[in-house]
Structures are given as structure tokens and as C-alpha cells.
Amino acid sequence: MIYSPTEKTIETTRLILRLFTQADAQEVSVLCNNYAIYKSTLSLPYPYTLECALSWISTHQQNFEENRSYEFAITDKQSGQLYGAIGLSNQSQHQRGEIAYWIGEPYWGNGYGTEAAQAMIEFAFQEKQYHRIYARYFHSNPASGKIMEKCGMRYEGTLKDHIYKNGTFEDIVFYGLLNPSH
Template sequence: MKLMIYSKTEKTIVSDRLILRLFKESDAKNVSIMCNNYNIYKSTLSLPYPYSLECALSWIVNHEQNFALDRMYELAITDKNSGQLYGAIAISNHKQYKNGEIAYWIGEEYWGNGYGTEAAKAMIEFVFKEKNYHRVYARHFKSNPASGKIMKKCGMIYEGTLKDHIYKNDSFEDMVYYGIINPMKKV
């Protein structure tokens, strides 16, 4: 994989096959269709279900401001050539701690193509190089090991499991944590 290319003016991150870009209002319909999926809902912490067009629009409305204010970077995962929307990736910016939590979802019809891993690697490289993060961390439900595989492929290290940490869908879920320290930073 080539290194990611960040365009400050376009607010885009380009990798081998993908362009990570700000969501547009015109993406809302596709977002609502992809997220109105029980298989995505059950493996995410805070995604509502059912997921309406209004949910998508209210989610997208603050992305540009969050990016401009360095609060959070919430980007669409799209095909570099066709522009097809595959999913979303976001990372918080905890400036006082010099770290952030990365999260992502991929539309079910695009699972298994490596888009989540490629997007996550590009996003991690972006915050390490461009935003000077010291650390990135992520968490997933133990019942969703595919998300953990993405974390491992990005070089993240298993840090621990919080037993019965989340109550969702009438049962308790273990939460598994991973993290990575910026390899380019000197302590």
C-alpha cells in the first residue's frame, strides 16, 4: 500500500483504492440505506435502528464544522475511481491527551474487500502525520471479531477486555480495546 495523500484544501485523504472525504447532504440517502441494517446496528455502539434519512441528515450536518475546528474527523469512505460510497470512518480529537478513538462501519454489501482496513490505515497515518497524535485507540464488541481484525491489521495492539461492559439488545457485551502509539514520535 502506498502512503496516504492528504489534501488540506480539499479535506480529503487518498489511499490506493479510496478517497476519504467529508460527507455531503447528497450522501444521506445512501447512508440511511446502508445503516438501516440490523447487522451493522448490532455491532456498533451508538448507531440507531431503524436508521432514517433524518438520522443521516442530522449526523452529516456538523461534520464540516467538526473537521474545521479539529474536534472530530468524520469522513465518507469512497471508491477512488467511481466515487461509490462504501461506509464511514471517524476519529475523535482529544487534544489535551494527544489521542483519539477511531471508529468505522462498512455497508454490508462491501464487507470482505479490505475497505475498512485501508481506510483505517489511512486515517491513522493522517492523524499521526498531520495532527500530531501520540496515540490512537479503538474498541469493538467481542461478538464482532471482524472489527478487531481490522485493528490488528493496522498495527494496533490488544490492550484488554472490559467484561459485560455494554448492555445492548437485552444482553451484556464484552468490549475489546486496541491501541497504537505513533511510531514517528519521540517521547
């Protein structure tokens, strides 16, 4: 993982994680206007319109600069193709943050989520000096949990029927990881 603070980018073997721009909004709206992604995310609206994407992207720069959260577009290092998004919250009073991500369905199964999540963990621990990171997923979306496991995160517990979505209750599964240098 190579982080460039001036460019606000993270480079991995195959990916560039960079800030979203308004020019990404159309592709974001296409990728997110997908029921399969909606049903496994906590706060993504459905249908997902261009206005949703523009509104979401409009908050990123200020959140980054004020160290509230860090939202990155997951893009191909060579072509620039947008694959998804990954974010890290800053809960500085506790020296921790939550990682959250989505990958557009056409790009599932290629390891992009895992590669981006590994880079985000390194960013959290090395650049931001977090003591702990965590992530959570709907029990009905085990693929998200596999990403967490591949990144070395450990299962910490399940909150039963914690979320009510689409007329049903969902269990939320928590994973976490402590900074090994702390």
C-alpha cells in the same frame, strides 16, 4: 496516503476519504438501516432513517473545522461509490484520538475498512501529530478486531459486560497504537 488539507480528502490506493455531503444522506440511510451494522456499533440507531443521516452529516463540517472530530466518507477512487464511514475523535488534551468505522454490508470482505483505517492512522500521526490512537469493538464482532490487527494496532484489554445493548451485556475489546515517531 495523500492528505489534501484544502479539499479535506485522504487518497489511498483504491479509496478517497472525503467529507460527507447532504447528497450522501440517502445512501447512508440505506447502508445503516441494517440490523447487522446496528448490533455491532455503539451508538448507531435502528431503524436508521434519512433524518438520522441528515442530522449526523450536518455536524461534520463544523466538527472538522473546530478540530473536535474528523468524519470521512469511504468512497471508491474511480466510481465514487460510498462504502462506509470512518471517524477520528480529537482528545487533544491527551494527544490521542479514537478511530471508529463502519462498512456497508454489501462491501464487507474487500479490505476497504482496513485500507481506510490505515490511512486514518497515518492522518492521526502525521497530520494531527497524535501520540496515540485507539479503537474498540464489541467482542461479538471479531471482524472489526481483525481490521485493527491488520493496521498494526495491539490488543490492550477487554472490559467485561461493559455495554448493555439489545437485552444483553457485551464485552468491549480495546486496541491501541503509539505514534512511532514520538
